[in-house]
Amino acid sequence: MASANYYVPHTAKWPIVGSIGLFLLVSGFANWMNGSTIGPWMAIAGAATVILMMFGWFADVIRESEAGLYNDKVDASFRQGMIWFIFSEVMFFGAFFGALFYARIFAVPWIGGEGTGVMTNSLLYPEFQAAWPTNGPAGLGGDFKTIGAFELPLINTLILLTSGWTITMAHWALKKMQRKALVGWMLATVALGVIFLFLQSYEYVHAYRDLGLTLGSGIYGSTFFMLTGFHGLHVTVGSIMLLVIAFRCMKGHFKPDHHFGFEAVAWYWHFVDVVWLVLFLFVYVV
CATH class of the missing domain: 1.10.287 (Helix Hairpins)
Incomplete structure (x- = not known):
């Protein structure tokens, strides 16, 4: 009505x-x-x-x-809704990053006795070393190796940064009503998202098969797969959204002054990019 x-x-x-x-x-x-x-x-x-x-x-x-x-009022309500949705996603990842920081900055040093005067690890696990990444008893979590930041993770970082540029180019093409360029840039963005997911899947196989790094590898393995896995899920959802928008662009949808559906997906994709940059820094590099 x-x-x-x-x-x-x-x-x-x-x-x-x-x-x-x-x-x-x-x-x-x-x-x-x-x-x-x-x-x-x-x-x-x-x-x-x-x-x-x-x-x-x-x-x-x-x-x-x-x-x-x-009309414009409905458009404004859509924008407010998308802003609150992305904010909820920020809180979602904030909880997971909070778990990582708490374990790394507080829990691990405490178990090692730092700042408490009590060598807690002498009661729990005498051989424990208060260092990150933690590598607990081989009989429990198993020995593991970490994934180098400047290998596949760096490649995936460059891929996502490039995808942020391609979707921006698609936005400019839409504003100028260059339909062919718009579709091309959108398909390029989708392709980059799929390549990212393929490389992340390969990284997971390598971690499980060659490095012994699994979900059971103590707090490091749990936080590693929790953060990278949920980010991969968001990339999957974002890629599907981008593909739908690409099909809509092919059908002639969106105008230079009326295209919030496109903008909403672009906002979401840029959010995914920013989360990965934070993740790359604190999970792989630091």
Whole structure:
């Protein structure tokens, strides 16, 4: 329903569908982790329902936008919503980086007796060395080696920085209504995202097979795979979003003065780039 000042959405089924999907996904995953046989099926059903919701809901939004039902006030609300979404993602990664910093700056030195006057490690693990990365008893976590920062991680850093440039070029092409260049730069950005994911997968295989670095490699392995893995998930989601936007560009969607769908994905992709730079510095380099 459209009014003179605002667009009021029609009655939609997608919020309840999404709620059901998220409930099944989270409950199924929790049951899966606790050994329930129904857990994996619940998680799969929940993931499929969430994907259905996303495709259906965004399809409705795209149709409404292309029909000219949205005005400047709706555009402003979309922008506010995307800002808050990215802020929630900042807090998400902030919690994980907080866990890394706490373990590295406080927990490890404390166990080694630094600043406490008590050699805690003499009671827990006499051979413990208060150094980062921690390498606990070989019988528990196993000996492991770390991944050099200036190998594949540096290549992936350059790839993501390049993808930030290509999507910026795509934005400029859109503003100038250079449709062919726009599509080309968008596809280049998608390709760079896929290459990043391929190299990260190769890095994981190398870590598990050759370096002994796994999720069970103490606090270092846990924080390493937690941070890089969730970032990889965000790159996967961002690449899918970029591909959808590229298809929309091929269909002639977006105008120089009306393209927030494009801008929202660009914001998200730049956020992913910035997170990787912080991750590269504190996980691989320092």
